Amino acid sequence: MALQLLTFILLFGSSLWLQSVTGRRILGNETDRLALLEFKKQIYDPYEALISWNDSIHFCNWVGITCGHRHQQRVISLDLDGKELGGIISPSIGNLTFLHYFYISNNSFHGKIPQEIGKLIRLQFISFFNNTLEGEIPNCFGNISSIRVISLGGNGLQGSIPKSLGQLTNLYYLTLDGNNLSGMFPVSLYNLSSLEIISLGKNQLQGNIPESLCQLTNLYYLDLDGNNLSGMVPVSLYNLSSLKVISLHQNKLSGMFPAALYNLSSLEYLSLGHNQLHGNLPRDIGLTLHPNLKVLSIESNLFSGRIPDLFSLVSVPSLKYVDLSHNQFNDILDGFSHNTCSGTNLKFLDLSYNKLSGMIPKYFGCLVGNLSVLNLEQNNLNGPIPDAYTKGCKLQIFKVNGNQLRGKLARSLENCKDMEVLDVGNNQLSGTFPFWLESLPQLRVLILQSNKFYGPITQKSKAADSHYPFPMLHVFDVSLNSFIGKLPLEYICQWQSMMDTDIPQLAHYISWQNTSFLGNFTYQVPLEIASKGINLEMEKIIETFTIINLSYNKFQGDISVSIGELKALMGLNLSANDLIGQIPSSLAQLSRLESLDLSRNRLSGEIPQQLGSLTFLEVLNLSQNHLIGMIPQGNQFETFSIASYEGNEGLCGFPLPKRCGVSKRALPLASTLEKQEEDSISLLDWRFVIAGYCSGVIIGVVIGQTMFWKIIGCFKLTSRMEKFKPKQRSKKSKRHGRVK
CATH class of the missing domain: 1.10.287 (Helix Hairpins)
Known part of the structure; x- marks a missing residue:
C-alpha cells in the first residue's frame, strides 16, 4: 500500500512539473507568435504568400520564419523578400526580441518605419530595399549596437541621415540610395572605421565631400552619385588604400580632379561624369592607371586639351569601359600611330561630342576584336571609315554621326554579325545603297541620313536571295540623300520587323549590357532622329519603336497600296520627293502610326476618309501638294492645325476657313434671304x-x-x-x- 501511494505521488508530481514546464514554454512561444500574427494583420497579401501563417502549423514552420537552435521556439529570422506584399510594418515587430535577420525587400510596404525597431537589440541585418516607405529614418537605429547591415535604399525616405548611426561600431554596410534624403554628409559616420560600403546615391545631399572621409580606412565602395554635392573632390581619398569604387557622377563638383587618384592602387571603378570638373588628363594616364581598373567614366564635364594616349589607355589589361564623351578635348585623333596592335579587353569606347579632328586611326580596327560599342559622333573627324573589321568582329553599336567622313561605307562592317545600331548620318559618305548590310541579322537601327548616297533602292530578286532581308530592322533613315527611282516599298515590305505587330509584354530599350561585380551595367543607346516633324534627341529607344524616313530624296511615282502591310510603323516620312497620284487608303491599316509626313510632293486627289480611324496619330503634314476635297473629320483630325494642309488650294473643311460646297461668289446672308422670299x-x-x-x-x-x-x-x-x-x-x- 505504501508503495502504491509513493508511485501515485511521484506520477502526480511529475505531471504537475511537466504542465508547469509546458506552460512556461507555451507562454514563451506566445510572444513571438502573437507578434507575427499582429504583423500579418497589417499586410496586404494578394497572392496568399502567408497562407501558412495560421494555428494549424507551428509558427517556426511558417513561410519566411526561422527559429533558433540555442533559443528554441524564438524567431531569429524573418525573410519575406520579394513576396509581393503590401501594407505597413506593424509596431508589434518590436516584440521579436531575438530577431537577427529582418528582410522585407522588393515588396510594396508603405508608411513609416516604426520606432519599435529600436527594441530589436540582437538585430544584425535589416533590409527594406525597394519598397515605398516614407518619413524619416528613426533615431532608434542607434540603439541597435549589434547591427552590421542596413539596407534602406529604393524608398521615399526623407529628412537627414540620423547622427545616431555614428554609434553603430559594428556597421560595415550602409545603403540609403534612391530616397529623398537631404542635408549634409553625416559627420558622425567618420567614427565607423568598420564601414566598407557607403551607398548614398540618388538623394538630395548637399555640401562638400569632407576630407575627413579618409578616416574610413576599410572603405572600398563609395557611391555618392545623383546628389547636389559641390566643391572639389578631396585628395585625401588617395589614402584609402582599399578603395575600389568611386562613383561621384551627376553632382555639382568643380575644380580639377586630383591626379593622384588615377594612381590609386586598388581602384577598379572611377565614375565622375556629369559634373563641372575641368583641366587636362595626364597624357600618360594609360601607363599610370592601376592594371585592375575596369571603368573610367568622366563624360559630361569640362575637361579639355589633348586627349590621353588612346593606344596606351586601351591597352590597360583589365579596362573594359572608357567614356570621355561630352567634354572639350581638341586633339588630332590620328596623331597616334602604332604599327602593332596588342590585345585589349576593351568593350566600350565613347569619345563623342568633343572637338577631335583628323582621321579615324586604322588601329581602331584591331580594337574591335572585343569592342562592343564605338561612339565617335559629333566631332570633326574626316577621311574614310577604316576598312579593317575582321571576321569575328563583336561590334554591336557603331556611331560616327556628325563628322566629315568621306568615301564609301566600309564593306568589312558586314563581318560584325552582332551589329544592332549603325549610325553614319550627317557625313559626306557616298556610293549606292549598301545592300550587303542585309547580312547583319541583328541590325535594328540603320541611319544613312544626310550623306551623298545615290541611285535606286530596288527590290532584290527573291530567287537570288531566299532569306528575308533586315529581319530585325526597326529604324530606317536614308533622308537627305540623292536616291532615285520608285519608292522602295515593295522591298521594305520584305522586312519582317516592319510588319510584326506582336508587342511584347515587357519591351526593352536598345542597349548594351556588361556584367561586373557592381552588377549589370547598362548603356542605353541615344539617337537623334527626325520624328513627328522635329529633330528629336532621344536618350533611349525602345525596341518596338519603328520608323521609316525616306524624305528629301528624288523618289518618283506613286505610293503603293502595299504600304498598308507595314503595320508596325509608328512614324512615316516621305516628304520632299517627287511623288504623284493619290494617297492610298491602305495607310489606314497602320493602326500604330503616330506621325505621317507626305508634304512637298505632287500628290493629288482627296484625303482618304479612312485615315480618320488612326487614333494614335499625333502629327500630320500634307502641306504643299495638290490635294482636293473635304478633310476627314473626327478623332485625331480635330487636333491638326491649318499648317498641316497649307499649299493645297482644293482642300476644304475644318480647320481651314474654306467650307466645302460654298461658291466663292456666294451672296451675303441678307441678299440670300431676299432671293428666297x-x-x-x-x-x-x-x-x-x-x-x-x-x-x-x-x-x-x-x-x-x-x-x-x-x-x-x-x-x-x-x-x-x-x-x-x-x-x-x-x-x-x-x-x-x-x-x-
Missing part, C-alpha cells in the same frame, strides 16, 4: 396661274366665247414661267451645295 412669291403666283389656266380650259370647252381671254391668260402664264425657271435652278444649286 422672291422665289416663294413666284412659286405662289405660278400656282394661281396654273389653277386659272385649268379652269379656263374647262370653261372654254363649254363656252367658246371665253376662249379668247383664256388665250391671253396663257400668254401671262408663259411669261411668269419664264421668270420662274432661272430662280428654280439657282435654288437647286444652293440646295446641292448644302448637301455636299
